[in-house]
Amino acid sequence: xxxxxxxxxxxxxxxxxxxxxxxxxxxxxxxxxxxxxxxxxxxxxxxxxxxxxxxxxxxxxxxxxxxxxxxxxxxxxxxxxxxxxxxxxxxxxxxxxxxxxxxxxxxxxxxxxxxxxxxxxxxxxxxxxxxxxxxxxxxxxxxxxxxxxxxxxxxxxxxxxxxxxxxxxxxxxxxxxxxxxxxxxxxxxxxxxxxxxxxxxxxxxxxxxxxxxxxxxxxxxxxxxxxxxxxxxxxxxxxxxxxxxxxxxxxxxxxxxxxxxxxxxxxxxxxxxxxxxxxxxxxxxxxxxxxxxxxxxxxxxxxxxxxxxxxxxxxxxxxxxxxxxxxxxxxxxxxxxxxxxxxxxxxxxxxxxxxxxxxxxxxxxxxxxxxxxxxxxxxxxxxxxxxxxxxxxxx
Ligand SMILES: *Cc1c(COP(=O)(O)O)cnc(C)c1O
Numbered sequence: 001x002x003x004x005x006x007x008x009x010x011x012x013x014x015x016x017x018x019x020x021x022x023x024x025x026x027x028x029x030x031x032x033x034x035x036x037x038x039x040x041x042x043x044x045x046x047x048x049x050x051x052x053x054x055x056x057x058x059x060x061x062x063x064x065x066x067x068x069x070x071x072x073x074x075x076x077x078x079x080x081x082x083x084x085x086x087x088x089x090x091x092x093x094x095x096x097x098x099x100x101x102x103x104x105x106x107x108x109x110x111x112x113x114x115x116x117x118x119x120x121x122x123x124x125x126x127x128x129x130x131x132x133x134x135x136x137x138x139x140x141x142x143x144x145x146x147x148x149x150x151x152x153x154x155x156x157x158x159x160x161x162x163x164x165x166x167x168x169x170x171x172x173x174x175x176x177x178x179x180x181x182x183x184x185x186x187x188x189x190x191x192x193x194x195x196x197x198x199x200x201x202x203x204x205x206x207x208x209x210x211x212x213x214x215x216x217x218x219x220x221x222x223x224x225x226x227x228x229x230x231x232x233x234x235x236x237x238x239x240x241x242x243x244x245x246x247x248x249x250x251x252x253x254x255x256x257x258x259x260x261x262x263x264x265x266x267x268x269x270x271x272x273x274x275x276x277x278x279x280x281x282x283x284x285x286x287x288x289x290x291x292x293x294x295x296x297x298x299x300x301x302x303x304x305x306x307x308x309x310x311x312x313x314x315x316x317x318x319x320x321x322x323x324x325x326x327x328x329x330x331x332x333x334x335x336x337x338x339x340x341x342x343x344x345x346x347x348x349x350x351x352x353x354x355x356x357x358x359x360x361x362x363x364x365x366x367x368x369x370x371x372x373x374x375x376x377x378x379x380x381x382x383x384x385x386x387x388x389x390x391x392x393x394x395x
Pocket of ligand 1: 083084085112113187188189228229230231232233234235301302346348349374375376
């Protein structure tokens with residue numbers, strides 16, 4: 001057993017024998033790249049010139065006034081393609097090029113990671129194939145169109161529930177056949193080692209910037225840091241530089257969907273059990289026979305039945321706390337942030353906002369919190385309209 005692949009009892013490399021060498025090669029290439037100043041300079045060049053970093057740490061005045069504590073938003077929604085996902089894609093695709101790969105593949109659920117991958121593949125002239133569940137392709141037609149406009153081929157996956165979990169299985173199978181010339185870009189802090197470590201490395205720019213920005217504004221660390229958790233990439237990036245700062249409370253927010261006792265939710269930390277999926281051991285939603293259960297959330301990006309292994313470890317060690325927010329609470333927070341600050345957040349990010357509003361009740365006016373605003377809500381307007389329609393808001 002490769003002990004560095006583990007976070008406590010979580011993580012590992014649960015893949016077929018034929019992929020073990022590929023993971024080993026990837027690990028070596030990754031470790032060499034992040035120690036190579038030229039590679040890191042190139043990565044930061046594209047983050048600056050193409051993605052638009054650094055992103056602001058915005059002091060939300062009206063929100064702070066209403067909730068009587070200092071609230072800062074880390075504006076990942078302002079990145080090119082509208083979310084944090086491009087930070088990670090940029091790192092992985094540069095690594096792919098360095099390893100001499102000419103093709104990239106990726107899985108996508110809502111299409112956000114697929115769009116980020118297709119974008120970077122266009123930028124670097126790489127052949128790009130995106131695996132997407134048939135059901136998701138119907139639900140997210142606009143993102144399918146974006147990926148195709150960017151030159152990617154989108155493969156419809158018809159197995160299981162025809163969603164992200166199945167698309168990921170298919171991407172792993174395709175990778176096992178083609179790893180010679182193909183790099184698999186995973187979109188969250190999940191998968192077999194070294195993926196959770198890579199994704200954390202390339203997303204940790206979020207907390208590296210935020211820590212300095214908050215110091216400049218307040219002269220100290222924030223008291224609380226909050227981020228939403230799907231697979232766990234924006235949150236691990238938002239936590240990374242604060243993990244060793246034990247005075248900072250770290251809170252991850254999962255989707256409670258229709259409520260965690262309803263059976264229709266995505267709270268792998270609240271109700272999951274340790275199990276193996278997509279090459280890793282972590283907390284997963286499963287039935288009593290160990291079959292993976294379908295997750296539910298109004299936000300497609302949080303609709304994943306598991307969570308990255310480092311989060312499972314941070315939870316068990318007590319360093320981070322995980323809570324959940326329902327669809328309704330998230331939508332209320334989304335509408336409130338839109339009206340109070342003129343920022344329409346992604347529904348995923350609205351889960352973090354909703355919990356921050358609760359958390360503020362136990363904070364003082366001189367304390368402060370940083371919330372990761374992982375993405376913008378433009379992609380969600382149809383979902384928001386349907387929701388408001390159902391609620392009678394638009395009558
Ligand atoms: C994909 C996505 C998420 C969830 O993914 P993580 O890996 O948990 O960060 C959250 N917010 C937005 C805007 C997303 O696109």
